[in-house]
Amino acid sequence: MNAAFGRRVRATNTCGVTKPTNFCGLTDKICDVCIDGDPYRQHPPSYLTDFNNFENETWWQSETMMDDIQYPSVVNLTLDLGKAFDITYIRLKFKSPRPESFAIYKKYSADSDWVPYQYYSTTGEDSLTLGTVPVLQHWVTATAIRITLNRLNTFGDEVFRDPRVLQSYYxxxxDFAVGGTCKCNGHASNxxxxxxESGEERLVCxxxxxxxxxxxQRCLPFYNDVPWRRATPDEASECQACNCNGYSNRCFFDQELYDKTGHGGHCTDCIANRAGVNCERCQENHYEREDGYCIPCDCHPEGSRSLQCNINGKCSCKPGVGGEKCDRCEANFFDFxxxxxxxxxxxxAGSLANQPSCxxxxxxxxCKANVEGQTCDRCKPGFFSIDEQNQFGCTPCFCFGHSSICDAATGYSEVVPQSEFVRSDEGWTAVSYSGQPVSHAYRPLVQVIAVSSPSQEAVYFSAPGERPRWAQLDPWLRATDSGLALQRNQEFTFRLHEHADFGWSPRLRARDFIALxxxxxxxxIRATYTPEGKRRVHAP
Structure with a gap:
């Protein structure tokens, strides 16, 4: 194909542009005038690449030697092909005598320098074909062609400066034709x-x-896993897609990565907070969710050993720090x-409910109610003997009003009296409300003592021991149905303590309660609540 057909040619000199140019034929001496813009008398550069009609021939023409068109002045004709072509020939058909010397230059690419393509002088035909020149077979690619016309071919008669002679040299x-095929590096057939972008018509592969x-001349975006190569008859050298695991559609070719792994696709702009040459991992300080999306760890910068969490999003905390993000002190730690x-x-022993908390x-x-101190390690004034088993931590001092300061004395131990009714009633008795003895029964087979009220007067079980005086302590839990009570065992626990939680009435101060x-x-223990009622007490 003629790659030059219809393409624009830029000329550094054209007749009739600055002023009408008079010229004459070299052999017939017929003279004429060249006027730019006159359709019958103009000879613009566009005539170089228009349709070459032998019956109505058009041509480009320069000014004459009368206008100093001669060495060392040169005329350049520049043809931009619009893309790269593999050139097979360049043909110039002269209407004037062939120049004594001219040269052909080319560009490999749009931004490359001009390089010599062919030099010509004195010998040859009017139609010049360069496709068979051996030198050109090694570098046939061109994006632009330039013809440099260096010296007119004269007969030496110009030395007489005859105007008609000078006007006959130009x-x-x-015709300016360039034979070639689209250069597609083997990756296209047409x-x-x-x-x-500038609106210029051109050919593309x-x-x-x-x-x-x-x-x-390059791979499509996202097809950069292997380097671009020219195709050959034996190898298509197809560009391969990058492997971004579905998290990006952009990548570039990384030669170093290709040398190491055989895959050069380096992914960019990974979505879902992912990173890596293949978007194969989470960004720093993120962890992967089940759906592949990466979530920020959000580890606290002060409480965490590292801002990177584990695969479950749990941060690694500094000593005493807790929480999934290491953003607070653990229980029993402070000063974050x-x-x-x-x-x-x-x-x-001094902590509330024996559960250390600060x-x-x-x-x-x-601290417990009767305990104080930063660490709940001492009794409040007026209390002593910090004890884990003590709900309130410490026991009130009782010094008969002579002192409020006390300490635990040695030589004492805790004793828990217990009645099991294994061999006898173990000293338990029964009395009426008025204090009169009431007979009771001991039943060794079931290890219980039982009593019945002989009248409407209430009957009480009296614990063993000699006491010169007695005070009635009526329990705050009581069974009111003797029939039901006799059918099942019920356990009652009472603590003798001044605190309101235990429900004793009237309320007393600790000192008065201990005095009591x-x-x-x-x-x-009240046994009956109804006339002639019955009750029994069994071993725990």
């Missing part, structure tokens, strides 16, 4: 018309093998800082 070319560009949290060291800011432990207990003369 450059004139009827070219198609296209319009460039109809690319295959996942290639792109006017010359199929970049060093972690400090232990509260709460005393178990304020995460101040480190003050939560120290003067206790009897412990009685």
């Amino acid at each position: 450059y004139a070319i009827t 070219c198609v018309p296209s319009t460039s 109809q690319c295959q093998h996942n290639t792109a560009g006017a010359d199929c 800082s970049s060093q972690g949290c400090r232990p509260c060291n709460c005393h178990v 304020d995460p800011d101040t480190g003050v432990c939560s 207990l120290s003067n206790l003369t009897a412990i009685k």
